Amino acid sequence: MENxxxxxxxxxxxKLNITKVGPKTSLLFFRIISFFLVFLIWELAGRSxxxxxxxxxxxxxxxxxxxxxxxxxxxxYADSLPPLLIGLLITVVGGVIIGVSVGLVRSxxxxxxxxxxxxxxxxxxxxxxxxxxxxxxxxxxxxVAIVILGMPLVALNSYKGIQSTNPSxxxxxxxxxxxxxxxxxxxxxxxxxxxIFAGLRLGISGAFIGIxxxxxxxxxxxxxxxxxxxxxxxxxxxxxxxxxxxxxxxxLTLSLMRVFEDWLFPKEKN
Amino acid sequence: MKKRSRSTEVILSTDSINVVYQESLIxxxxxxxxxxxxxxxxxxxxxxxxxTTLLKVIxxxxxxxxxxxxxxxxxxxxxxxxxxxxxxxxxxxxxxTVLQNVGFGLRARGVPKKERDETSLHYIKEVGLLGxxxxxxxxxxxxxxxxxxxxxxxxxxxxxxxxxxxFSAVDEQMRxxxxxxxxxxxxxxxxxxxxxTHSIEEAVYLADQVIILSGRPGSVAEIVYPKIDRTxxxxxxxxxxxxxxxxxxxxxxxxxxxx
Numbered sequence: 001m002e003n004x005x006x007x008x009x010x011x012x013x014x015k016l017n018i019t020k021v022g023p024k025t026s027l028l029f030f031r032i033i034s035f036f037l038v039f040l041i042w043e044l045a046g047r048s049x050x051x052x053x054x055x056x057x058x059x060x061x062x063x064x065x066x067x068x069x070x071x072x073x074x075x076x077y078a079d080s081l082p083p084l085l086i087g088l089l090i091t092v093v094g095g096v097i098i099g100v101s102v103g104l105v106r107s108x109x110x111x112x113x114x115x116x117x118x119x120x121x122x123x124x125x126x127x128x129x130x131x132x133x134x135x136x137x138x139x140x141x142x143x144v145a146i147v148i149l150g151m152p153l154v155a156l157n158s159y160k161g162i163q164s165t166n167p168s169x170x171x172x173x174x175x176x177x178x179x180x181x182x183x184x185x186x187x188x189x190x191x192x193x194x195x196i197f198a199g200l201r202l203g204i205s206g207a208f209i210g211i212x213x214x215x216x217x218x219x220x221x222x223x224x225x226x227x228x229x230x231x232x233x234x235x236x237x238x239x240x241x242x243x244x245x246x247x248x249x250x251x252l253t254l255s256l257m258r259v260f261e262d263w264l265f266p267k268e269k270n
Numbered sequence: 271m272k273k274r275s276r277s278t279e280v281i282l283s284t285d286s287i288n289v290v291y292q293e294s295l296i297x298x299x300x301x302x303x304x305x306x307x308x309x310x311x312x313x314x315x316x317x318x319x320x321x322t323t324l325l326k327v328i329x330x331x332x333x334x335x336x337x338x339x340x341x342x343x344x345x346x347x348x349x350x351x352x353x354x355x356x357x358x359x360x361x362x363x364x365x366x367t368v369l370q371n372v373g374f375g376l377r378a379r380g381v382p383k384k385e386r387d388e389t390s391l392h393y394i395k396e397v398g399l400l401g402x403x404x405x406x407x408x409x410x411x412x413x414x415x416x417x418x419x420x421x422x423x424x425x426x427x428x429x430x431x432x433x434x435x436x437f438s439a440v441d442e443q444m445r446x447x448x449x450x451x452x453x454x455x456x457x458x459x460x461x462x463x464x465x466x467t468h469s470i471e472e473a474v475y476l477a478d479q480v481i482i483l484s485g486r487p488g489s490v491a492e493i494v495y496p497k498i499d500r501t502x503x504x505x506x507x508x509x510x511x512x513x514x515x516x517x518x519x520x521x522x523x524x525x526x527x528x529x
Contacts, residue, residue: 171331172361175349176426178378186377190365265365 055237063237064244072226072238073245080222083139084211087146088253091207092200095151099158099199103192104184113159119152125209128217137219145214150207157199161192190265197261201254208250281307281462282328282430287337289323296487297323298334303481303490307429310456310463312477314470314520316528320488321466322358325434328464329355341430354423356433360415362407368394368418369403375426393421396455413444420452424459433465437472449476450504470520474498475507482520485527492523 039057046056055063067073098116102108128145135141165188173183215224223246230239282305289298297320305311313321326332328339330349339346341353349355354375362371372390373381381389394403397417407415416436423431437445449472456463467473473480474496484491496516498507507513 166361168357168359168361169363171326172355172357172374173378175329175331175353175355176375176378176422177349177351178374182378186374187363190363193365 052234053236055240059237060240060244063235064241067238067241067245073242076223076226076242078222080142080211080215080224083142084146084207086139087143087150087210088204088207090143090147091150091154091203094147095154095199095203096158096196098151099155099196100162100189100192102155103159103162104188112155116152116155116159119148120156124148125213125217128210128213131214132218137221141218142211142214145218146207146210149210149213150203150205153206154196154199154203157202158192158196161195161199162188164195165191193261193265197257200257204253204257205250208246208253212246278306278309280304281342282464283340284324284328285338285340287324287327287334287339289320289327289332290335298327299487299489301337301483301488301490305430305462305464306479307462308460309478310465310476311479311481312473313464313466313481313483314468314473314524315483315488315491316485316524317468319483319485319527321468321483322434324483324488325432325464325466329353329432331355351426352428353430353432354426354428356416356419356423356431356436358435358438360407360419360439362415362418364407367404367406368399368410371407371418372403372421372425374422379426389425390421393424394418396424396458397421398451411444412440413448416440416448417451420455429460429462431461431463433463435466435468438468445472452476453500453504470517470524474513474516474520480520482524491527494520 042057044056046054046059098112102112127148131141131144135144169187169191170183173187178186212224212227215222216228217224220228223242226242227239230236230242284301284303287298287301288296290296301324313324315321323332327334330339330346330353341350363374366374369387369390370377372394373386376386376389391400391403394400397420399414399417399421402410402414407418410418416439420436437448440448452463453476465476475498477496480494480496481490482492482494483489494516498510498513498516500507
């Protein structure tokens with residue numbers, strides 16, 4: 001079409017320069033400061049006579065290095081990581097698949113939702129000792145503990161994300177003749193993305209609670225055993241170092257999930 | 271009331287449409303309409319009269335309880351390639367750029383990316399958004415968002431454009447601008463437009479045929495054919511004799527439905 005229509009730029013059209021306040025570097029700076037402050041307070045609190053069971057940060061840090069070098073961590077994590085990874089995989093993949101399918105297929109809702117809600121609200125950790133009766137002292141018990149603590153959170157949030165798709169966008173998709181598959185790929189999943197990933201972060205935290213609880217309560221192996229044993233022999237610095245190590249791994253996993261999310265759904269550029 | 275016999279072809283018609291919600295709430299009652307091809311038809315009525323419901327029935331998004339919609343004599347089964355919709359709330363994907371949003375209809379039809387982007391850019395240019403194709407909806411003003419919605423509707427090249435209160439979410443000045451642009455656009459694109467509005471002024475300004483719906487349950491109260499000459503300067507439309515009179519006439523017949 002040759003005869004183009006001329007539009008005068010309205011003044012609201014021309015001033016649209018959005019600038020983000022606060023560069024990324026200052027955020028990193030504040031994070032480091034925040035860590036530093038926590039360690040400082042920890043050190044001071046540890047040095048005061050609160051309790052013999054609460055060592056200062058410096059002692060814990062040294063114990064941490066010692067445990068890495070002595071191979072205690074390697075040995076413990078060799079026991080804990082395989083069930084943790086399998087449990088996380090089931091939590092993440094299974095949770096998203098269940099949540100998304102229940103969100104998409106309304107007829108599946110009545111069947112699976114009550115179960116998920118019970119698992120989410122009930123004090124599930126109370127069930128963990130019972131797992132011993134079913135699965136014995138085994139990796140299976142750990143995996144089941146991880147899954148029942150993590151998966152309901154992932155599934156419920158994925159489900160809510162799917163359900164909260166803007167109805168107007170669904171109408172739009174239908175009116176432009178998008179197939180069900182295209183609507184799911186181009187409209188429903190991207191709009192559920194934030195909720196799904198929020199659920200994944202909660203679920204991953206739940207999974208870590210699961211593995212630690214399982215190892216503390218039922219199967220005295222791996223990381224849980226390391227905590228229990230060092231408390232028993234009053235090596236509180238080592239006990240805290242172990243706790244710090246599992247926190248660090250949980251934090252790392254959550255960061256990896258964030259990277260994965262950014263890779264899958266690149267942030268909007270300005 | 272100035273009425274004139276219509277000589278143009280009827281492209282879309284509705285036959286005694288009834289829409290009943292939950293067995294008791296009647297949204298539309300016995301609505302039969304003829305929509306002339308290549309003309310602008312406005313659906314006007316008090317709020318809650320079922321204007322938007324009627325448009326969604328025509329779009330194929332709502333199935334009427336009884337009655338039918340025919341496009342060129344053929345009954346519709348649902349949304350179709352002959353009708354494109356422009357939404358009151360724009361219905362843009364917030365995570366997609368203007369280019370991706372405009373290309374949505376083509377993508378849903380499986381048009382390859384290169385061709386899709388070419389067509390999308392053509393219409394982005396036509397609605398005056400060139401240079402904004404990589405922006406996201408949240409970076410755009412209300413007027414620009416609706417231009418994006420309009421461009422998206424144009425890409426699929428359907429003969430009928432359905433607009434649901436397209437300019438109600440923008441401010442008065444932007445509304446006037448968009449109205450003028452729509453008239454300019456229709457000089458280039460040969461479209462049949464059906465738009466829902468609550469503004470009498472807008473209906474008279476834009477439409478060749480104004481369908482006035484009564485209050486709930488919505489039924490056709492009156493059909494008015496504004497004799498407004500839109501061939502000349504757009505700025506002169508509101509100065510034409512009869513323009514204000516017609517607005518007043520419609521208001522006096524609409525008034526009784528407004529609570």
